[in-house]
Amino acid sequence: MAEGENSKGRREFINGGLRGAMLMGFGALTGLLLDRGQAEDTVWQIDPDLCTQCGNCATYCVLEQSAVKCVHAYVMCGYCDLCTSYFEPQPNALNTGAENQLCPTGAIRRTFVEDPYYQYTIDESLCIGCAKCVKGCTTFGNGSMFLQVRHDRCLNCNECSIAKVCPSRAFRRVPASQPYLLKVKPHAG
Amino acid sequence: MRFVPVVAFLLLLPLLPGSALASERFPPPDFETGYKQPQTITPHARWPVLEYLDVFVLAGALGLSAYLVMKKRSRRGIAALSIFSLAYFGFYRQGCVCAIGSIQNVALGLMGSGYHVPFSVVAFFLLPLLFALFFGRTFCAAVCPHGAIQDVVLLRPLRVPGWLEHTLGLLAYIYLGAAVVFAATGSAFILCEYDPFIALFRLTGSFEMVTLGVCFLVIALFVGRPYCRFLCPYGVLLGLLSRVSKYRVTIYPDKCIKCRLCEDSCPYGAIREPTPEPVAVGRAAGRKTLLLFMALLPVLIAIFSWMGVGIGPSLARSNATVRVAERVWREDTGKASGTTKASSAFRYTGQPPQKLYKEALQIGRRFRTAGGLFGAWVGLVIGLKLIALSVKRRRFEYEADRAACVACGRCYPYCPEEHVRLKALAEIMAKEAVT
Ligand code: SF4
Ligand code: SF4
Ligand code: SF4
Numbered sequence: 001m002a003e004g005e006n007s008k009g010r011r012e013f014i015n016g017g018l019r020g021a022m023l024m025g026f027g028a029l030t031g032l033l034l035d036r037g038q039a040e041d042t043v044w045q046i047d048p049d050l051c052t053q054c055g056n057c058a059t060y061c062v063l064e065q066s067a068v069k070c071v072h073a074y075v076m077c078g079y080c081d082l083c084t085s086y087f088e089p090q091p092n093a094l095n096t097g098a099e100n101q102l103c104p105t106g107a108i109r110r111t112f113v114e115d116p117y118y119q120y121t122i123d124e125s126l127c128i129g130c131a132k133c134v135k136g137c138t139t140f141g142n143g144s145m146f147l148q149v150r151h152d153r154c155l156n157c158n159e160c161s162i163a164k165v166c167p168s169r170a171f172r173r174v175p176a177s178q179p180y181l182l183k184v185k186p187h188a189g
Numbered sequence: 190m191r192f193v194p195v196v197a198f199l200l201l202l203p204l205l206p207g208s209a210l211a212s213e214r215f216p217p218p219d220f221e222t223g224y225k226q227p228q229t230i231t232p233h234a235r236w237p238v239l240e241y242l243d244v245f246v247l248a249g250a251l252g253l254s255a256y257l258v259m260k261k262r263s264r265r266g267i268a269a270l271s272i273f274s275l276a277y278f279g280f281y282r283q284g285c286v287c288a289i290g291s292i293q294n295v296a297l298g299l300m301g302s303g304y305h306v307p308f309s310v311v312a313f314f315l316l317p318l319l320f321a322l323f324f325g326r327t328f329c330a331a332v333c334p335h336g337a338i339q340d341v342v343l344l345r346p347l348r349v350p351g352w353l354e355h356t357l358g359l360l361a362y363i364y365l366g367a368a369v370v371f372a373a374t375g376s377a378f379i380l381c382e383y384d385p386f387i388a389l390f391r392l393t394g395s396f397e398m399v400t401l402g403v404c405f406l407v408i409a410l411f412v413g414r415p416y417c418r419f420l421c422p423y424g425v426l427l428g429l430l431s432r433v434s435k436y437r438v439t440i441y442p443d444k445c446i447k448c449r450l451c452e453d454s455c456p457y458g459a460i461r462e463p464t465p466e467p468v469a470v471g472r473a474a475g476r477k478t479l480l481l482f483m484a485l486l487p488v489l490i491a492i493f494s495w496m497g498v499g500i501g502p503s504l505a506r507s508n509a510t511v512r513v514a515e516r517v518w519r520e521d522t523g524k525a526s527g528t529t530k531a532s533s534a535f536r537y538t539g540q541p542p543q544k545l546y547k548e549a550l551q552i553g554r555r556f557r558t559a560g561g562l563f564g565a566w567v568g569l570v571i572g573l574k575l576i577a578l579s580v581k582r583r584r585f586e587y588e589a590d591r592a593a594c595v596a597c598g599r600c601y602p603y604c605p606e607e608h609v610r611l612k613a614l615a616e617i618m619a620k621e622a623v624t
Contacts, residue, residue: 022430022433026315029295033298034311041305042307050538052530062391062394078216078218114220114224117218119224119227142213151232152233154234155285158286158293164377167530169513173304176234
């Protein structure tokens with residue numbers, strides 16, 4: 001048994017040394033990690049200028065209902081009567097009839113402001129982030145509608161499942177204190 | 190009349206430059222009725238303090254787990270805590286933030302790519318390792334939701350033969366290496382992508398992921414903790430640190446009487462029996478194989494790292510930038526016709542391809558290095574495994590293997606000494622209650 005005790009003591013001594021080394025390693029690692037890079041946590045966001053409205057946002061989010069929603073920058077909106085994000089390409093009539101609407105869930109509300117202007121509001125509880133309206137607005141309109149990750153819904157996955165499949169590489173990590181990449185009024189011309 | 194601008198625009202469309210970036214086609218109106226324009230709303234994330242709560246719960250659970258495993262030696266307590274962890278970290282926090290995945294954040298953060306590792310992720314990475322350094326795998330025992338979900342479904346553990354256990358166990362090391370490569374090159378977080386249980390925790394997910402999770406659980410009915418033993422990359426780190434831990438799980442409270450009662454009690458194949466007295470002849474032969482394997486180690490490392498450099502370019506295709514660059518290049522050189530969603534999205538940005546190529550080449554180079562290192566790691570792991578298998582360390586009692594034991598406490602009640610201890614404890618308690 002003495003042999004066993006002996007080698008036990010030796011092992012514990014070596015282990016102790018290794019433990020000490022590991023502890024120092026942990027210390028160094030912590031220091032390095034906390035020191036590196038921008039000192040702020042990040043969240044996922046879509047760069048609306050890169051998004052090509054592929055439709056993946058609606059289906060690839062880990063949430064049942066995507067955390068990505070259409071967002072409206074009213075300052076950029078032309079308040080058009082024939083809104084190309086509200087209406088089907090060849091609408092029967094310019095009214096709120098469901099058959100005329102582009103949005104598959106009817107999430108855009110059209111309200112009369114004054115002749116000939118209409119306001120379009122997005123009901124985020126209905127929006128599925130399919131980007132159909134965004135496409136309409138970007139290709140034919142002012143591009144005032146765009147997709148954004150809504151942070152009241154987003155789980156901030158370690159790696160966003162949509163980012164992985166986004167063909168436009170439009171997703172990126174942004175500082176948590178400025179979690180949106182909103183479109184602003186483009187310069188005239 | 191109102192159609193005029195649209196029609197005019199449609200006619201003009203072909204004349205506009207290709208990129209359709211936002212442009213003001215219809216000037217915003219000047220309202221006359223005092224209409225107030227709504228603001229674009231930007232809802233914030235709920236409760237950023239929750240992050241600290243998670244760390245707090247983690248630290249508490251780790252401490253409690255160490256106490257239950259080492260001091261209280263209570264299987265029931267460990268089981269109860271693991272159900273709590275499963276509920277909290279698994280179903281409530283939906284498996285995110287998680288120690289296993291944190292490996293990737295740390296790898297990416299260390300690469301100095303400007304990625305900042307959040308405080309809670311650093312804590313989730315380091316705290317369990319720190320505990321492993323002192324108490325062994327108490328994290329696996331009752332804190333990790335992945336471990337817990339497999340632990341609770343365990344029905345009839347089958348014995349995995351030693352050679353299979355050792356071989357499959359290598360997978361975890363390889364998986365760890367791969368995860369670090371993909372994360373450090375900023376390409377993918379494969380641990381999150383292929384996590385078998387996350388879809389179950391979230392109660393939603395793609396069909397494949399749910400199926401994968403269910404498969405793992407079905408296997409876990411008969412093979413204790415398959416993910417932990419054969420795949421978990423974090424378990425690799427915990428196991429390595431547990432080898433030198435200050436305190437260790439012992440099956441017996443203070444001495445082993447070699448009654449063999451615990452022999453088959455571990456569902457995870459972590460119990461090692463005492464070694465028979467070594468035979469002189471066997472020893473000499475053993476020494477020879479050991480020397481052989483030691484000589485083989487550098488050869489293995491060299492071969493595998495050479496192979497690693499070779500597979501570097503194909504690994505690089507996991508990176509989105511590399512993929513687009515390749516596609517754009519093939520289109521531009523006439524090697525491919527048509528466009529893909531990704532290549533047309535790139536053209537939509539109007540950036541010159543040269544910049545993209547440069548970026549992709551840089552990533553490609555990083556992958557060559559990373560591939561070589563990954564290969565070296567695989568060679569090292571295989572070589573060391575061979576060496577470890579041929580080193581015969583003497584054991585004088587029944588032991589829980591330091592690296593393999595997940596400290597679930599199932600073997601405790603099998604030890605008759607444990608019952609002696611509990612009885613003595615009960616007597617003391619009774620006496621104290623009287624006085
Ligand atoms: S996946 Fe990318 S390109 Fe597709 S809609 Fe979402 S942000 Fe836009
Ligand atoms: S981070 Fe997760 S929850 Fe958020 S948008 Fe991406 S996939 Fe959806
Ligand atoms: S081995 Fe991995 S999955 Fe299993 S309990 Fe430990 S950390 Fe969790």
